[in-house]
Every structure is written in C-alpha cells, then in structure tokens.
Amino acid sequence: MLIVSFFTWWYSRGWLNELHGLSARLTKVANIFSVPILLRTMFNPWKQITTTSFKDSSLDEKIKALVDNIFSRIVGFFVRLIALFLAFISILITGVYSILRIILWPAIPLLPFIFTFIGLTGGL
Amino acid sequence: MRVIVDKSHSRRKKARFSRLLRKPYNKIALNVLTVVIATLSAVFIWDGQDLLGYLLAALASVGLSLLLWREGELKSLPAKLPAQGQDLILSKALDRRALGRIKSYETPYDVWKGIEGSWREKFFTFRYGIDRKFIEDNVSKNSADSVSLWSKALELARLENQESITIAAIYVSLLASIDGYEQYLARLHLEPNDLIVGIDWQRHVELVGEKFEKTHSFGGMARDWSAGYTPLLNRLGQNISDQIEFQGGLLFRDNDAHQSAVNQMIKIFSQAPRPNVVLVGPQGVGKDTTVRSFAYKLLVDEGLSHSIEYNQVISISAPAILSQVSDKQSVETFMQQLLNEISQSKNTILYFENAHQFFEEGTGTVNLTSVLYPVLQSSNIKTIFTMTNDNWEKMSVEHQDVTNLLNKIVVQPADKATTFRIMEDQILLIENQQKVLFKYQALQEAYRLSSRYMHGEEFPGKAISLLEAAVNHAEGNKVVTAQSVQATVEQTQGVKVSTAGGKERSKLLNLEEEIHKHMINQDRAVNVVSDALRRARSGVNNPNKPIGTFMFLGPTGVGKTELAKAIGRVFFGGEDRLVRVDMNNFVQASDVTRLLASTVENSSGLIAQITKQPYSVVLFDEIEKAHPDVVNVFLQLLDEGVLRDSKNNTVSFRDAIIITTSNAGAHIIREKIEAGVAVEEFEKDFLDQLIESNQFRPEFLNRFDEMVVFRPLTKPELLQVVDLLMASVNRNLARQKVQVALSEDARHWLVENGYDARLGARPLRRMIQRSVENIVAKKLLEDSFMPGSTLQLTAAELEASGAKG
Numbered sequence: 069m070l071i072v073s074f075f076t077w078w079y080s081r082g083w084l085n086e087l088h089g090l091s092a093r094l095t096k097v098a099n100i101f102s103v104p105i106l107l108r109t110m111f112n113p114w115k116q117i118t119t120t121s122f123k124d125s126s127l128d129e130k131i132k133a134l135v136d137n138i139f140s141r142i143v144g145f146f147v148r149l150i151a152l153f154l155a156f157i158s159i160l161i162t163g164v165y166s167i168l169r170i171i172l173w174p175a176i177p178l179l180p181f182i183f184t185f186i187g188l189t190g191g192l
Numbered sequence: 193m194r195v196i197v198d199k200s201h202s203r204r205k206k207a208r209f210s211r212l213l214r215k216p217y218n219k220i221a222l223n224v225l226t227v228v229i230a231t232l233s234a235v236f237i238w239d240g241q242d243l244l245g246y247l248l249a250a251l252a253s254v255g256l257s258l259l260l261w262r263e264g265e266l267k268s269l270p271a272k273l274p275a276q277g278q279d280l281i282l283s284k285a286l287d288r289r290a291l292g293r294i295k296s297y298e299t300p301y302d303v304w305k306g307i308e309g310s311w312r313e314k315f316f317t318f319r320y321g322i323d324r325k326f327i328e329d330n331v332s333k334n335s336a337d338s339v340s341l342w343s344k345a346l347e348l349a350r351l352e353n354q355e356s357i358t359i360a361a362i363y364v365s366l367l368a369s370i371d372g373y374e375q376y377l378a379r380l381h382l383e384p385n386d387l388i389v390g391i392d393w394q395r396h397v398e399l400v401g402e403k404f405e406k407t408h409s410f411g412g413m414a415r416d417w418s419a420g421y422t423p424l425l426n427r428l429g430q431n432i433s434d435q436i437e438f439q440g441g442l443l444f445r446d447n448d449a450h451q452s453a454v455n456q457m458i459k460i461f462s463q464a465p466r467p468n469v470v471l472v473g474p475q476g477v478g479k480d481t482t483v484r485s486f487a488y489k490l491l492v493d494e495g496l497s498h499s500i501e502y503n504q505v506i507s508i509s510a511p512a513i514l515s516q517v518s519d520k521q522s523v524e525t526f527m528q529q530l531l532n533e534i535s536q537s538k539n540t541i542l543y544f545e546n547a548h549q550f551f552e553e554g555t556g557t558v559n560l561t562s563v564l565y566p567v568l569q570s571s572n573i574k575t576i577f578t579m580t581n582d583n584w585e586k587m588s589v590e591h592q593d594v595t596n597l598l599n600k601i602v603v604q605p606a607d608k609a610t611t612f613r614i615m616e617d618q619i620l621l622i623e624n625q626q627k628v629l630f631k632y633q634a635l636q637e638a639y640r641l642s643s644r645y646m647h648g649e650e651f652p653g654k655a656i657s658l659l660e661a662a663v664n665h666a667e668g669n670k671v672v673t674a675q676s677v678q679a680t681v682e683q684t685q686g687v688k689v690s691t692a693g694g695k696e697r698s699k700l701l702n703l704e705e706e707i708h709k710h711m712i713n714q715d716r717a718v719n720v721v722s723d724a725l726r727r728a729r730s731g732v733n734n735p736n737k738p739i740g741t742f743m744f745l746g747p748t749g750v751g752k753t754e755l756a757k758a759i760g761r762v763f764f765g766g767e768d769r770l771v772r773v774d775m776n777n778f779v780q781a782s783d784v785t786r787l788l789a790s791t792v793e794n795s796s797g798l799i800a801q802i803t804k805q806p807y808s809v810v811l812f813d814e815i816e817k818a819h820p821d822v823v824n825v826f827l828q829l830l831d832e833g834v835l836r837d838s839k840n841n842t843v844s845f846r847d848a849i850i851i852t853t854s855n856a857g858a859h860i861i862r863e864k865i866e867a868g869v870a871v872e873e874f875e876k877d878f879l880d881q882l883i884e885s886n887q888f889r890p891e892f893l894n895r896f897d898e899m900v901v902f903r904p905l906t907k908p909e910l911l912q913v914v915d916l917l918m919a920s921v922n923r924n925l926a927r928q929k930v931q932v933a934l935s936e937d938a939r940h941w942l943v944e945n946g947y948d949a950r951l952g953a954r955p956l957r958r959m960i961q962r963s964v965e966n967i968v969a970k971k972l973l974e975d976s977f978m979p980g981s982t983l984q985l986t987a988a989e990l991e992a993s994g995a996k997g
Contacts (some may be wrong), residue, residue, distance in 0.1 A: 069202065070205050073202045073205070074257075074261055077264070078257075081265065085264060099411075100409050100412050102415050103412075105411065105415060105418075105502075106417075109418040112417075113418070114417065116536055116537065117421075144417065147417065151413070176253065176257055179249070179253035180253045181250075182250075187249075187250065188243070190242060
C-alpha cells in the first residue's frame with residue numbers, strides 16, 4: 069500500500085514539483101546575482117562616484133566632470149556586464165541541472181530494477 | 193459529528209513512515225549509507241566487479257528514492273480540517289507529526305501516550321510548569337471520552353486558525369478533558385485561555401525555526417552597486433538593515449499597531465513630497481521596533497517603489513557625533529559632511545533615534561536645527577525621527593518651523609493580547625542570548641507588575657524591560673519564573689509583591705502584638721491598621737487603591753503619630769519608611785503646587801519621597817490645618833491611589849498606607865472621656881458632629897477606609913508609656929554597656945510631672961530627657977557609673993535633678 073502511495077506521488081505531484089523546482093531555482097540564482105537590479109541600473113555610475121559641476125563652473129571643470137561621470141558609468145557598465153555574464157552561466161548550469169532532474173526523475177524509482185538486471189545479466 | 197479513525201488511510205501510513213525516516217539517527221544513517229553505498233558501487237564497477245557493483249547501485253538508488261520522497265511528499269503531508277457539520281476523519285485532519293506519533297486512538301490515555309515526550313508536549317510541560325503525572329494519573333482511560341476529546345481539539349484548531357489538529361491542540365484538549373483541570377491550572381496561576389494562547393505561541397516558535405532554515409537573498413550581490421559609499425556614516429551609525437540581514441530576518445510577529453505605522457511610512461516615502469517621518473509615542477511603545485519592521489519590509493517586500501526598494505536604514509545618535517567633535521562649529525561641519533554623504537549614497541534613510549537630542553543643547557545633546565532644517569526643507573535626504581509625546585510637544589513650541597516640515601505618525605501603546613505576543617517573541621531572543629528559559633507565568637507577572645509599577649514607560653516596552661531584568665533573578669536551573677519577576681520588582685521598586693512566607697507570615701498574624709511593643713493601647717486603631725496590612729500582603733485588597741487609608745482623630749500626645757511610626761518600624765522595615773508631611777505648611781491655596789512638586793523640582797518633597805520608596809507609611813499630620821484646595825488633592829489619592837505631579841506624571845501611592853491625623857474636636861473627646869463616657873459610645877455621634885461642623889467635606893471623610901478616635905491615655909497606660917520610653921533610653925545606653933532602671937515611685941513621679949492633659953504624653957519624653965538622661969550623663973562623665981552596671985533611680989533623685997524647673 070505504501071509503495072503504491074510512493075509511485076503515485078512520484079509520477080504525479082513529485083514530477084510536477086520538479087517542474088516548479090526549475091523556476092524556483094532559476095529565480096533564486098537570478099536573485100543571488102541581482103539580475104533585475106543589474107538590468108535596471110546597467111548604465112548607472114559605479115557606486116555613485118560622480119563629479120558635480122555647477123552653473124558657474126568653468127568649461128574645463130564642466131568637461132572634466134562630464135568625463136569623470138562617463139568613466140564612472142563605463143566602469144559600472146562593465147562590472148555589471150561581468151556580473152550578468154556570471155549570472156547567465158550560473159542560470160545555465162542550474163537550468164541544465166534542473167532539466168536533467170526532470171528528465172531523469174521518472175527513471176529513479178526504476179533504477180534498482182535496472183541496476184539489478186544489469187548486474188545479474190552482465191548487460192550493457 | 194462522528195469521529196472516524198481510519199488506521200488504513202494512506203496519509204497515516206505515510207506520516208508514520210515519515211516519522212521513521214525523520215528520526216535524527218535514521219535521517220543521518222539514510223543520508224550517509226546512500227552516499228557510501230553509491231561510492232562503493234562505483235568503485236566495484238570500476239574494478240570490474242560488475243555484479244556486486246550494480247547490486248550496490250540498485251541499493252543506493254533505493255536510498256536516493258527514499259531521500260527524495262522524504263524531502264518531498266513526506267515532509268509536508270498537508271492536512272484538511274472538516275467543514276462544519278462534517279465527520280472528523282483523524283487521518284485527514286491531524287497534523288503530520290501527531291499522526292506519526294499516535295499509535296492508538298482508543299482512549300484519551302492512549303492519545304496521551306502517543307504525544308508524550310514530543311517537543312510540542314515538552315513545550316507546555318516546561319513553559320507552563322504542568323506536571324506530566326497530573327495528566328498521566330487523571331486522563332480518561334474510557335474509550336467513550338474520545339469523541340469529546342477530538343471535538344475539543346478540532347474546536348481549538350479552528351479557534352487558532354490552524355490548518356490541522358496539532359499536538360498542541362491535542363494536548364490542551366487532553367488537559368481540558370480532565371475533571372478539575374481548572375483548579376489544577378489555578379494552582380499554577382493559569383487560566384484555560386492561557387493554554388489556548390500557547391497553541392499559537394508554539395506554532396510561532398516553529399515558524400521562526402522554519403523561517404531561518406530558508407535563505408533570503410535580500411536583493412543579492414549587486415544590490416548596492418549603484419549606491420554611494422558612506423564611510424563616515426558606517427563608522428558612526430548603526431546599519432539596521434544590515435543587522436536584519438545578518439540575523440536572517442525579523443524574529444517578531446507583525447502586529448496591527450506597528451503594521452499600520454509601517455504602511456504609512458512606506459506610503460510617505462514612496463509618494464509624499466517630503467520624504468521624512470516622525471514617529472511619536474510614549475517611551476516603550478515600540479517606535480524603534482516599528483522602524484525595524486519598516487527596514488525589513490524595504491529588504492523583502494516586492495512591488496515597492498524603486499526609490500525605496502532595498503534602501504538602508506541607518507541610525508545615528510547625538511552622543512556618537514559628539515564623541516567625534518566637540519565644539520558647535522565643528523559639529524555642524526561634521527554633520528554637513530555626513531548629510532552630503534547620505535545625499536550622495538542615494539539609498540540611505542537616516543534614522544534619528546530620540547530625535548530631540550539633535551534639537552537642543554545639553555549634556556549628550558546638540559542643537560543642529562540650522563543644519564537639519566535646510567535638509568528637511570529641500571527634501572534632499574530621507575529621514576526618520578522618533579520622539580516621545582513630551583519631546584514632540586516641546587519641539588512643536590520651540591521649533592515649529594521644523595515640526596511643520598515633518599510627517600507625523602502616532603504609535604499607540606500595545607493592548608494586552610498584543611503585548612503578550614510581543615513578549616512571547618522577544619523572550620526567544622533573550623533566551624538565546626542569556627541561555628535561560630522563561631515560564632509563561634513570568635510573562636503574566638511581568639505584564640501585571642509592569643502595569644502597576646512602571647509608570648514612565650508604555651506597553652510593550654516596560655514588560656519586556658522587566659523580563660530582561662528578571663534574567664538576573666533566574667532560578668538555579670536558569671529558569672525565569674513569576675518569582676524571578678517579583679524579586680526584580682521588589683529590588684528595583686522597593687515594594688513587596690511576593691507572597692508572605694515564614695517569618696513575615698508569623699509577624700503578620702501577630703501584628704497587633706508587635707505594634708504594641710512600640711505603643712500603648714489604642715486597640716481599635718491598631719486593629720484596623722493591622723487588618724489592612726494583612727489584607728494587602730495576602731492580596732485580597734483592591735490593588736487600585738492604597739493599602740489602607742485612615743484618619744486618626746484625637747488630642748495631641750495620645751499616640752497617633754506613634755502608631756504611624758510603629759507601622760513603619762514593624763511592617764515596612766524601619767522608621768525611614770515613614771513619609772511625614774506636616775500640613776501646617778500647606779495652608780495657602782498656592783501650596784498645592786508645592787505639595788505636587790515633581791522629583792526634579794523638589795528632591796525631598798512628597799512626590800520625590802514616594803517615588804523613591806513607594807512601599808511606605810505616608811503620614812499627613814494635622815490635616816485640618818491644610819487649605820481646602822490642598823485637601824481636594826487628596827480625593828483622588830484616597831480614591832485611586834495615585835496623584836499627578838506638576839509635570840503631569842502619575843505617581844502611585846498604591847503600595848503605601850495613608851494616615852492623616854487631626855486634632856479636630858479634641859476638646860469634645862477629652863470632655864467625654866473625663867465624664868467617663870467610653871469612646872465606643874460617643875464615636876459615631878462625634879463623627880457625625882464633625883461632618884456637620886463643615887470642618888471636613890463629607891466626600892473627603894467618606895473616602896477613608898476607617899476613621900478612628902484616639903482617646904486620652906489613662907494613668908496606668910501612662911506608666912506603660914514611661915516603660916516604653918525607658919526601654920528606648922536603655923537601647924541608646926547599650927553602646928556604653930550600662931543600663932538604667934526606675935523605682936516604682938520614680939515611674940509615678942514621671943507621670944505626675946511629665947503628663948499634661950493638653951499635650952498628652954508628649955512632655956513625658958522631655959521630662960525623661962531632663963531628669964533621667966541628665967543624671968546618667970553626669971554619672972558617666974564622673975566615672976561613677978561603670979560599664980556592666982545598672983543605675984537604679986528613685987523619685988527623690990529625679991526630683992533632685994531639677995527637671996521640674
């Protein structure tokens with residue numbers, strides 16, 4: 069009776085849970101790398117390191133501030149790009165792992181039978 | 193409703209199997225064996241021993257399947273409570289843990305044996321001090337009682353909004369099924385409802401544990417990459433958001449009062465033109481907790497405006513700033529740097545705890561209005577201020593321009609149920625830090641006693657402060673009990689709140705005798721006062737009134753003040769426990785202000801003295817001399833046991849015994865007594881006359897518990913007074929190792945010459961001083977009175993001393 073419960077769950081809700089697990093794992097990895105924030109702030113200055121120019125600043129100062137700020141944004145962009153790349157790799161690995169789990173899931177309860185068969189028949 | 197026990201139900205089987213797999217040793221064994229066998233199988237296959245290798249792989253696969261099942265379906269097994277009127281199928285409605293533990297449902301006793309020893313059962317056993325033996329010996333072994341047990345458990349589960357019938361609900365239901373359980377709980381100072389509260393409390397403790405098993409990202413690694421550096425602020429301030437992140441979230445449950453304030457804060461910071469908030473409320477109301485709740489929301493809530501999402505709440509204090517720089521100019525420059533940093537960071541909300549410290553000059557405070565006002569006006573940075581009501585009012589007067597710029601949110605004190613929930617949450621933290629365990633009764637006592645004695649603070653803060661302090665009085669096994677809380681209050685407030693025991697109990701039962709060691713006769717007065725004190729210490733008096741309120745009437749020198757002193761000495765532990773107010777000094781209407789002067793205004797006044805030692809005898813001498821406006825002040829005191837001082841603070845007299853004395857009508861008493869009329873015979877008429885004479889207003893006299901007429905002392909009583917006074921003289925002489933004794937004629941001589949009908953026994957003390965003490969002093973100086981000897985004095989010697997003048 070218990071074994072029936074096991075198989076019933078495994079091939080119904082258990083398998084569905086794996087599908088839900090895929091999205092949960094991907095979301096988690098995306099959050100660890102702050103993907104939504106990275107995308108939203110892609111061109112923001114790095115750590116707000118900026119130079120402020122005023123109306124009465126000289127042209128030199130204004131240009132210097134502009135260059136500084138562009139540089140800060142470029143630095144921010146590249147750091148975020150690297151982070152996004154790492155996030156992408158992690159999401160990819162997690163996705164592959166989760167898909168493999170979903171694919172292999174139906175086979176797991178059968179593995180004892182498969183391995184026993186192989187062992188006894190010297191199969192493969 | 194029928195109760196159906198379906199033992200063959202698959203959920204029950206799964207629950208029992210889950211329990212088997214989740215037992216700590218089994219859990220570890222399954223994990224380890226699966227890994228070890230899988231490794232071995234790989235080794236054998238690699239080594240060419242295929243048969244053994246694959247058979248081991250098959251075994252490891254079984255382990256893996258079991259592992260995945262255990263962490264999947266068997267971990268939750270959701271229950272379903274029946275709809276109203278439907279049958280209760282236990283296999284469906286019971287919580288997984290209960291279903292896994294209970295083997296037999298035949299009788300309540302079988303059910304008890306099933307849950308006994310579980311963590312959830314231990315929770316009640318230890319938190320509430322319920323003896324397992326009581327349940328073991330009394331729970332029904334009759335199967336007919338099972339239906340009512342399960343009906344009650346279902347009712348409790350529904351009442352506490354539980355999704356299943358938990359072990360806690362079963363436990364409480366089992367206890368409630370025992371005859372006389374209410375009396376048993378009463379012995380533990382508990383009510384049935386206290387255990388029902390425990391069901392939710394226990395669920396919360398479980399949820400806290402589950403919450404910390406999960407990991408939160410709180411925004412992830414790149415959260416603050418677009419925010420500026422704040423080195424100065426990091427050095428001076430406390431990052432509340434970081435603290436929350438470090439501990440993995442908040443440990444306390446939301447409550448309505450805080451939630452409403454937090455929602456208002458989110459709204460203001462998201463939408464309002466001026467991004468600032470001032471939380472106003474009395475001390476202890478939870479302003480800081482509200483800020484923490486808000487900081488937590490900013491870290492975890494989805495859908496917040498990007499302008500506040502993941503903002504950091506950082507608190508700073510005036511002393512922290514003053515520790516860096518000293519002179520005003522430097523402080524302002526320093527603060528300006530700090531504000532620039534915050535403005536640049538873009539993700540910081542600056543939190544000024546006890547914000548009044550930043551708007552006034554003084555020790556540990558600094559007036560930074562000139563720096564903060566422009567910042568508030570420009571709405572450049574987000575700020576949170578917290579202030580007490582008094583400080584807010586003061587600010588509103590002194591810095592109206594600043595307060596006009598602030599968005600005020602009032603934080604209300606928590607009600608009783610909320611305070612209990614907060615205490616239940618907070619003690620988990622204290623227990624974790626201090627390695628102690630709180631009994632539920634300690635929480636009850638903390639609520640009751642803080643409500644009564646801690647007037648400067650509000651709920652829930654004052655109850656929590658008391659619980660924190662009670663840790664120092666934990667019992668030997670590190671358990672904080674109701675007695676620990678009582679001991680804390682007795683030590684900090686100088687009152688008696690614990691049950692009288694041993695010596696004190698015997699003293700209380702023989703109080704009249706003890707008092708009579710210090711004063712002669714006036715039996716009725718001694719009796720009524722003793723009764724009041726016994727009522728107070730046994731807890732049968734009204735806790736919202738003073739211990740006792742008495743008016744002593746009678747001529748001078750008959751023992752009215754002496755009785756007050758004797759009570760101080762015998763009951764309260766010393767004459768220093770007597771707070772004496774001479775009403776001769778309060779004859780003007782304007783004297784009311786002086787009488788009610790706060791502790792700050794007059795450190796030796798009535799308010800200061802009663803605040804310092806609330807457990808006292810308060811003696812208002814010669815009340816008839818006081819101005820009627822002063823007497824009016826006493827109406828509230830006698831009625832409610834409290835006064836409001838000049839600063840409008842409530843000052844409690846509920847642990848004091850109030851005695852007023854008056855000489856009003858003394859001549860009538862004397863005349864009656866001289867005419868041979870007993871006090872009992874004329875007392876009622878005398879009091880009626882007193883009311884009619886308009887000397888005191890009837891509503892004033894009616895507020896006393898007792899009015900007692902003191903009668904002049906008779907000659908034999910005066911001889912006893914002489915003995916008492918001589919005992920006092922000998923106590924003083926004990927240091928010189930000498931004693932003095934009076935002959936019979938000397939005692940009579942003192943009564944004849946020391947007693948004055950108008951002044952009572954009072955001149956006796958002076959006469960003893962002038963005669964006996966003078967003689968002894970001379971003898972000591974002449975060395976004619978050696979240590980260890982007793983000086984016998986006669987009437988002739990006293991006469992010769994010239995004391996009569």
